Amino acid sequence: MVQPVLEWQAGRVTAIRPETRQTKSFTFALPKWMAHRPGQHYDVRLTAPDGYQTQRSYSIASPPERLREIELTVERIPDGEVSPYLHDVLMQGDELEVRGPIGGYFVWDVRLGGPLLLVGGGSGVVPLMAMLRHRAAQHSTVPTRMLYSSRSAEDVIYHDELNGMAAANDGFEAFYTFTRQPPAGWTGYRRRIDAAMLAEVIKPFDKRARVYVCGPTLLVEAVANALVEMELPIEQIRTERFGPTGV
Amino acid sequence: MDRDEPDMNTALMVDGNAVAGQLEQIFGRDMTMTIARCAGCARDAQLGALMAFIRGPGVVLRCPACQNAIARIVETPSAIYLEARGAAYLRMAPQG
Numbered sequence: 001m002v003q004p005v006l007e008w009q010a011g012r013v014t015a016i017r018p019e020t021r022q023t024k025s026f027t028f029a030l031p032k033w034m035a036h037r038p039g040q041h042y043d044v045r046l047t048a049p050d051g052y053q054t055q056r057s058y059s060i061a062s063p064p065e066r067l068r069e070i071e072l073t074v075e076r077i078p079d080g081e082v083s084p085y086l087h088d089v090l091m092q093g094d095e096l097e098v099r100g101p102i103g104g105y106f107v108w109d110v111r112l113g114g115p116l117l118l119v120g121g122g123s124g125v126v127p128l129m130a131m132l133r134h135r136a137a138q139h140s141t142v143p144t145r146m147l148y149s150s151r152s153a154e155d156v157i158y159h160d161e162l163n164g165m166a167a168a169n170d171g172f173e174a175f176y177t178f179t180r181q182p183p184a185g186w187t188g189y190r191r192r193i194d195a196a197m198l199a200e201v202i203k204p205f206d207k208r209a210r211v212y213v214c215g216p217t218l219l220v221e222a223v224a225n226a227l228v229e230m231e232l233p234i235e236q237i238r239t240e241r242f243g244p245t246g247v
Numbered sequence: 248m249d250r251d252e253p254d255m256n257t258a259l260m261v262d263g264n265a266v267a268g269q270l271e272q273i274f275g276r277d278m279t280m281t282i283a284r285c286a287g288c289a290r291d292a293q294l295g296a297l298m299a300f301i302r303g304p305g306v307v308l309r310c311p312a313c314q315n316a317i318a319r320i321v322e323t324p325s326a327i328y329l330e331a332r333g334a335a336y337l338r339m340a341p342q343g
Contacts (some may be wrong), residue, residue, distance in 0.1 A: 006271045043268040057265055103267040105279035105295025217260050239296070242257040242265075 006102065007032075008045060010095040019157045023123055024087055025061060025073045030097060032071065036219070037065040038130040039212065039240075042072060042100030047083055056082040058099065059127035059214075059240075063134040071098075075123035099163065106240045108212060109134060114142035115205040119223050121149040121215025125157050127240060128214060132165060141171045147201045148174065150220065151195050152181035162195060175201050193219060195226040201235040209231055214240040256300070263297035266306050269320065270294065273327060281339040282309075286332065287315030294337075309333075 038060075045055040052097030062071035076087040090096065108131045110118065118128040125148055125242050136140060152157045156176065164175045177189035177197065189197055202209050209232065213223045220241045227237050263270075263279065269308055270278040279295030290312040298309040305321035310333070317333040333336075 005275060042266075057268065100269060102271060103264050103279050103295065104277040105262070105264045105267070105293055106334075148300065217258050221257070239262055240264060242260045243261055 001122065006099050008097045008099045008180075009136070011070075011096050011098045012095065013092050016090070018093055018136070019073060022153050023073055023075045023157050023181070024240070025071050026090070027062075027069055027071045028096065029069045033068045033070070034101065036060055036070070036101030036130075037104070037107040037109055038063060038134040039127045039238075040103045040130075042070065042098045043102060043129070044072075044082060045083060045097040045099075046064060054081050056080075057102070059130065061129050061133075062125045063137050065131055065137040073123065073126045073129075086154040087158070090098065092221045095173065106212065106214070108237050108238075109212070110140045110142065112210065116142055116144040117202055117205060117209045118144065118146040118212040119148075119198070119211065119213045119215075120146065121193070121219040122151075122155070123157065124213075124215030124219070124240070124242065126214075128212060129158055129161075130155060132162075136165060136168070136170075139170075141196070143205065144172045145201055146172075146174045147177070147193060147197070148177060149177045149215070151179055153178065153183040157202070190202050193223055195229065198223065198226050199230065202230070209236065211237045212240075213237070217241040217243055248341070259300065259302050262295060262299060263298045263308055264295040264301045265299050265301060266308070266320070267295065269294040269306065269322075273320075273329060276339075276342060278339070281337050283310075283312040283337055285313060285315055285316050285317060286335040288313035289335065291338075 009032045011030050014029050015027040036141045041059045043055050043057050047053045058068050058072040058074055061073040074083050074086050077083045096161050120128045162174050165172050179192055184189045220239050224239050260314050267279045281294050284291050292311055298311055301308040308318045309316055315333050318331040321328045
């Protein structure tokens, strides 16, 4: 099988949906769409009138079962070069240069099986959501737990959809931790993800867990180190660090 | 220096997966599952799992075990430079 060359294409914005105060989901119709693997990303490139170019990578939020279009969920980084443009300037009907799908490392699909532990911080939940949407679209019952760290309940991306998935009783459970402002009456976790929390969430899966961790670099570092100390085989851990921002 | 707080370089670090697009542009295939053997410590790691520093004028990929610089990539308007003397070798599945 010859792999098609990765090339830039003009994606047309067909929908923009606010998710939280800081995040929006953008749907792009792609003339050269191809099915991605959940967890992959697209590169987005902006070109200024003087020719200056800059690009960023954004995880795909939609499952490959959604044909001919992709959805990217983007957090607005206040001093960023690309995300403020996407949030404040880009409108439905506009075109944007994108290339993808990219990356074979941070991917999961139902053929890989489980049990599956997804750990996300802030907008690190985006590629994990592509995995969960794919899992749901395939009617998979792979035992799956998600541990998701947010500042407050208002910052939880896809909150309603995640609650709906958890209510489906198909082997998926969601665990939340709030690092700044837990909701009133919250009795769950209210601290940064640590080794003790991970040990509780991973318990039923023990060392069989296949783990995907995505979020700010320091969160991913802490989680990956804790998993290695639990003697989880390193080849079962996949990480995606996205730098200094976030929770 | 004795400090518990991770430094800014650590906070800025991402995974090799973040430069998957650039690598695919250079090699014409996905490189994230390609194994690099570190020329420093002889440990193997997938390119997607290397420590990547991408905020500078170029990209530096480091060994997650010993932090040796495996590769550096710099793009100019007329050329791409890929220096990889920190890798003993790359091992990838044949295509086709």
